[in-house]
Every structure is written in structure tokens, then in C-alpha cells.
Amino acid sequence: MAVKPVMTIDALEAFLAQEFPQINEGGPFYAVTEIEPGAAVLRLMPDRRHLRPGGTVSGPTLFALADLGAYVVILAHIGPVALAVTTNLTINFLRRPADGVPLYSRCRLLKLGKRLAVVDVIIVDKEGTIVAQASATYSIPPQTETAVK
Amino acid sequence: MAVKPVMTIDALEAFLAQEFPQINEGGPFYAVTEIEPGAAVLRLMPDRRHLRPGGTVSGPTLFALADLGAYVVILAHIGPVALAVTTNLTINFLRRPADGVPLYSRCRLLKLGKRLAVVDVIIVDKEGTIVAQASATYSIPPQTETAVK
Amino acid sequence: MAVKPVMTIDALEAFLAQEFPQINEGGPFYAVTEIEPGAAVLRLMPDRRHLRPGGTVSGPTLFALADLGAYVVILAHIGPVALAVTTNLTINFLRRPADGVPLYSRCRLLKLGKRLAVVDVIIVDKEGTIVAQASATYSIPPQTETAVK
Amino acid sequence: MAVKPVMTIDALEAFLAQEFPQINEGGPFYAVTEIEPGAAVLRLMPDRRHLRPGGTVSGPTLFALADLGAYVVILAHIGPVALAVTTNLTINFLRRPADGVPLYSRCRLLKLGKRLAVVDVIIVDKEGTIVAQASATYSIPPQTETAVK
Numbered sequence: 001m002a003v004k005p006v007m008t009i010d011a012l013e014a015f016l017a018q019e020f021p022q023i024n025e026g027g028p029f030y031a032v033t034e035i036e037p038g039a040a041v042l043r044l045m046p047d048r049r050h051l052r053p054g055g056t057v058s059g060p061t062l063f064a065l066a067d068l069g070a071y072v073v074i075l076a077h078i079g080p081v082a083l084a085v086t087t088n089l090t091i092n093f094l095r096r097p098a099d100g101v102p103l104y105s106r107c108r109l110l111k112l113g114k115r116l117a118v119v120d121v122i123i124v125d126k127e128g129t130i131v132a133q134a135s136a137t138y139s140i141p142p143q144t145e146t147a148v149k
Numbered sequence: 150m151a152v153k154p155v156m157t158i159d160a161l162e163a164f165l166a167q168e169f170p171q172i173n174e175g176g177p178f179y180a181v182t183e184i185e186p187g188a189a190v191l192r193l194m195p196d197r198r199h200l201r202p203g204g205t206v207s208g209p210t211l212f213a214l215a216d217l218g219a220y221v222v223i224l225a226h227i228g229p230v231a232l233a234v235t236t237n238l239t240i241n242f243l244r245r246p247a248d249g250v251p252l253y254s255r256c257r258l259l260k261l262g263k264r265l266a267v268v269d270v271i272i273v274d275k276e277g278t279i280v281a282q283a284s285a286t287y288s289i290p291p292q293t294e295t296a297v298k
Numbered sequence: 299m300a301v302k303p304v305m306t307i308d309a310l311e312a313f314l315a316q317e318f319p320q321i322n323e324g325g326p327f328y329a330v331t332e333i334e335p336g337a338a339v340l341r342l343m344p345d346r347r348h349l350r351p352g353g354t355v356s357g358p359t360l361f362a363l364a365d366l367g368a369y370v371v372i373l374a375h376i377g378p379v380a381l382a383v384t385t386n387l388t389i390n391f392l393r394r395p396a397d398g399v400p401l402y403s404r405c406r407l408l409k410l411g412k413r414l415a416v417v418d419v420i421i422v423d424k425e426g427t428i429v430a431q432a433s434a435t436y437s438i439p440p441q442t443e444t445a446v447k
Numbered sequence: 448m449a450v451k452p453v454m455t456i457d458a459l460e461a462f463l464a465q466e467f468p469q470i471n472e473g474g475p476f477y478a479v480t481e482i483e484p485g486a487a488v489l490r491l492m493p494d495r496r497h498l499r500p501g502g503t504v505s506g507p508t509l510f511a512l513a514d515l516g517a518y519v520v521i522l523a524h525i526g527p528v529a530l531a532v533t534t535n536l537t538i539n540f541l542r543r544p545a546d547g548v549p550l551y552s553r554c555r556l557l558k559l560g561k562r563l564a565v566v567d568v569i570i571v572d573k574e575g576t577i578v579a580q581a582s583a584t585y586s587i588p589p590q591t592e593t594a595v596k
Binding site: 020060061085092 | 169171201209210212213216235236238239240241242
């Protein structure tokens with residue numbers, strides 16, 4: 001897709017810190033590591049709160065990593081619109097991540113419409129093995145609202 | 150489906166407390182409130198850690214409520230098999246929950262096979278409004294492993 | 299949901315015959331059998347073209363039955379808007395239908411917003427056994443366009 | 448993934464012709480055009496039966512193209528196992544294909560386990576634009592059955 005990022009990594013992290021302070025509380029855990037046309041990467045350094053007994057990263061943590069990564073790649077291309085909301089997310093859990101950190105959420109815009117954005121997400125572990133795959137749909141608020149910002 | 154629960158509410162809660170102690174740490178937050186043939190209800194009394202700024206229950210919390218409810222209705226019908234794992238979960242976020250607690254995850258077995266179980270989940274708020282809908286697929290470990298327990 | 303149908307079964311079937319003549323070409327195969335607040339039922343009497351060798355109803359046929367049923371329940375509540383389009387459909391195939399016809403697509407509105415509608419679908423065979431479950435999201439065109447019709 | 452195809456394009460097409468003769472009846476419409484480690488491409492040359500009035504490729508046709516492509520990439524890597532069945536398919540419809548044919552279903556194995564395979568599918572039109580994205584889960588019959596082949 002002929003899309004171009006409109007936010008830098010620093011601007012995105014500042015926006016997340018303001019809108020979702022709780023995700024990095026006691027952390028940092030999440031960091032945006034790459035932005036390029038149509039794509040972004042979000043990294044998670046999990047700690048105890050993200051794990052199941054035995055050390056496996058929990059399902060809700062993988063969901064959050066996919067969902068937040070999708071949000072990041074959308075914001076990176078439309079600017080800081082706090083009101084974009086997930087309407088649908090499908091996640092396939094494929095295998096347990098290798099021991100040790102981090103995990104990466106590699107996110108790619110499949111569609112960036114006026115009303116809907118669709119993102120493909122691949123979560124890989126530190127060895128590059130695919131741990132989970134997800135697709136997420138976000139609803140984007142009408143442009144008249146965001147234009148005034 | 151002609152299925153019959155094989156675990157009581159008390160047995161399920163004891164199993165969850167042993168296998169997933171972290172979900173009710175500082176709580177209790179989650180409680181199994183109903184088990185009947187082919188169905189179960191899981192209740193969440195969210196606190197601050199489950200919320201987004203502004204008071205909305207977070208997406209990962211709704212995911213966890215759907216996923217855990219699906220696990221509960223499956224275990225209720227096959228017994229305490231810790232190794233059942235989610236392979237796929239699709240969730241539709243429909244509307245913001247009414248202010249105030251609790252949320253209920255109403256889970257219904259669509260299929261309970263030897264290898265796969267599929268569960269339909271409706272999450273409702275305290276006014277009975279549907280907040281989210283999900284379907285989850287769990288992989289069930291071979292019976293030879295569970296038979297020896 | 300406090301929704302009310304605005305189309306009759308006859309009006310819906312006339313609209314489908316005009317917009318999608320090919321679905322009942324050589325038929326009729328599809329018929330709307332029920333409309334009630336928030337719900338509708340679409341019946342399929344499959345013939346050879348809908349079957350796999352061996353007599354099983356094909357996956358694409360079950361998909362079409364779910365998708366068309368979702369369209370029907372939405373139109374029944376917003377009126378004949380030909381431009382509503384599916385944006386996402388998730389389907390779980392649960393078991394083979396019993397021999398013999400018909401199949402029923404039982405569709406229920408989970409959300410009917412200005413921009414998006416979400417429908418839960420259960421496909422049952424002639425014995426009432428659940429054959430498949432689906433959830434579908436439709437994008438609804440802006441009301442200004444439809445209001446002029 | 449360290450996987451290796453075990454069937455050639457010719458062998459796959461011969462198998463499809465035998466198991467699913469109806470898909471190319473009056474055609475050919477579907478052809479396997481690429482097989483490589485972990486991936487395959489299925490091409491569709493749609494004719495009238497695959498279209499909606501106005502010339503758009505229908506939703507059930509895109510579903511069938513995704514589902515059949517997923518089946519092809521799995522068979523290519525496990526051999527001709529007719530009993531592999533779709534258990535779940537999620538499809539996102541992104542945009543209308545460009546006028547003219549063909550469509551390509553680019554399929555990639557995300558997981559190839561003993562019991563489940565998960566495939567990521569991208570459907571592109573003749574200009575390479577992504578028309579739809581899907582993920583499909585197939586249940587694979589026990590190896591004792593396939594081992595004797």
C-alpha cells in the first residue's frame with residue numbers, strides 16, 4: 001500500500017505513555033522498535049505479571065501484544081487518534097515461545113480506510129519462531145473529529 | 150448436545166486456584182457462578198488493574214474473561230485437564246460496558262470432541278447488555294494422558 | 299436489543315431476487331423463513347451444486363448460508379441497502395450435517411450501529427444439530443446515501 | 448519452518464481432480480501455480496458463476512479460494528490426505544479486486560502439527576493488490592491412518 005508513516009517512534013511512545021500509562025507501569029515492558037511504510041514492530045520484555053506458572057507467556061499477554069501492536073501501526077499512519085477502537089481480533093496460538101525474552105509483534109497494515117483499518121500481526125520469539133498470528137480490525141472515528149486536533 | 154457436567158462449581162474454583170493462582174491475586178476477581186449441561190458462567194468483578202483510564206474495561210481483560218470462561222465450561226465437562234490449550238479465539242467488541250460491576254462471561258459448548266472443543270461466549274454487563282462476543286477453540290490432549298489422572 | 303424489523307419476508311425475498319438472482323437460479327434453494335426483532339432465519343434446500351462428493355454440504359455453501367443469513371437479518375432491520383458489505387466473517391465447522399435437507403441459518407443481531415453491524419449465526423441441520431457457527435461484521439454505508447432512496 | 452514439500456504441482460492437481468472434480472467442472476478455473484517450502488499459490492480464473500452482478504467476485508468465491516489454497520499447501524507438505532478438514536476460517540474482505548482476472552491465493556504454513564495445521568492466506572488480484580486476508584485451521588487425521596499410504 002502506498003502509505004507513509006506520520007509519527008516517529010518517539011512521538012508514538014510519548015502518546016502511549018500519556019494514553020496508556022498502565023501498560024508500562026513498573027516497567028518499561030513495551031517499546032516501539034520499528035516504523036516503516038505500512039508496518040511497525042512492538043517489543044515486549046515480559047516480567048512475572050505476563051507469565052503463567054511454568055514461565056509461559058499468558059494468552060491475554062499475547063492478545064495485548066497483538067492488539068497494541070495493531071494500534072501502533074495504525075496511529076503511526078493516521079496520527080495520534082486516541083479514539084480508534086478494536087472491533088474484531090482473531091488470534092491463532094501456534095506454539096510456546098522459547099524461554100527468555102523478548103517477544104516481537106510484527107504488524108502490517110492490510111487496509112487503511114476512512115472508517116476501518118485491518119492489520120496482520122505475527123508474534124515471534126527471540127529465535128524468530130512464530131508464536132502467534134492475529135488479524136485485527138479497528139474502527140476509525142470520523143475525520144471531522146480528528147481534523148480539529 | 151447431550152453432555153453432562155462432571156465437576157462442581159467448588160471443584161472448578163479449587164482447580165483454578167491451584168493452576169492459575171495469579172488471576173485472583175489481590176482479589177478474588179473471578180468466580181464461577183453457574184454450571185449446567187453444556188454451559189457455564191464466569192463472573193468478573195474488575196478492579197483498577199482491569200481498567201483503561203476513564204474506567205472502561207480493557208480489551209485484554211475482556212479477552213481473558215472470554216478465554217477463561219471457555220476453559221471453565223470445557224473443564225466442567227471433561228474434568229480437570231490442565232493441558233487443554235486455546236488454539237484460536239475470535240472476539241468482537243460490541244459496546245462499552247455500563248459503569249459499575251460485574252461482567253459475566255456466558256459460555257456454551259458448541260462442540261466437545263476428543264481433540265477439539267469449540268465454545269461460544271457472550272459477555273454481558275450488569276444490565277444484561279452484550280458487550281462482546283467470542284468463539285474459542287481448545288485443543289484437548291489425548292485421552293491416554295488424562296485417563297491416568 | 300431494542301430493534302424492530304422494517305421489512306417483511308416477502309419484501310426481503312423480492313429484494314434478494316432482484317439483487318442476487320444467481321443464488322436461486324435453477325432453484326429456489328434459499329428462502330427467508332422467519333423475521334423477528336433482532337433475528338432472522340434463512341433456509342437452504344441444497345441440491346447437487348452445494349454438495350461435495352459423498353453428499354456433504356461444501357464449506358463454501360455453509361459460508362454462503364452464514365453470510366447471506368447475516369445480510370438478511372441486517373436488511374430486515376435497516377431496509378433494502380444493497381451496499382452493505384461483509385468486512386469480516388469467522389466460521390467454525392463443527393460437524394457434518396445429517397443426511398437430507400434442509401439447513402437453517404439462524405441469525406441474531408449482536409450490534410446494529412450506524413457504521414457496523416455484527417451478527418451471530420448458528421447453522422443447524424434438519425435434526426436441529428449445530429453444524430457450524432459464525433460471526434459476521436458488515437460495513438453499513440453512510441445514512442445520507444441511503445436516505446435519498 | 449523447516450518443512451519440505453512432498454508433492455509436486457502435477458500430483459496435487461491430479462489429486463484435486465479426483466477428490467474435488469466439481470471445482471473445475473466446465474473449467475479449468477483453479478490451478479496450483481507454485482509450491483515451495485512452507486508455501487503454495489493457487490490461481491483462480493473466475494467465470495460468470497464466481498461473480499456477483501456488476502462483475503465483483505463473490506464472497507463465497509473468495510472464501511473457496513482461501514480454503515482450497517490452505518488445503519493445497521497442507522497437502523503439499525503431508526501428502527494426499529483426503530480427510531483433512533477445515534475447522535475454522537476467518538476472512539477479512541479488504542477491497543474489490545481490479546477488473547479482469549486472475550486472482551491468486553498465496554498460502555503460507557504457520558504451523559504444521561500432528562493434529563492441526565494453521566495457514567495464513569493473502570488473496571491478491573492481477574495488479575498485486577491485496578483483496579482479502581484469511582487464516583484457516585485444518586484438523587489432520589491421526590497419523591496411523593496416513594502412515595499406511
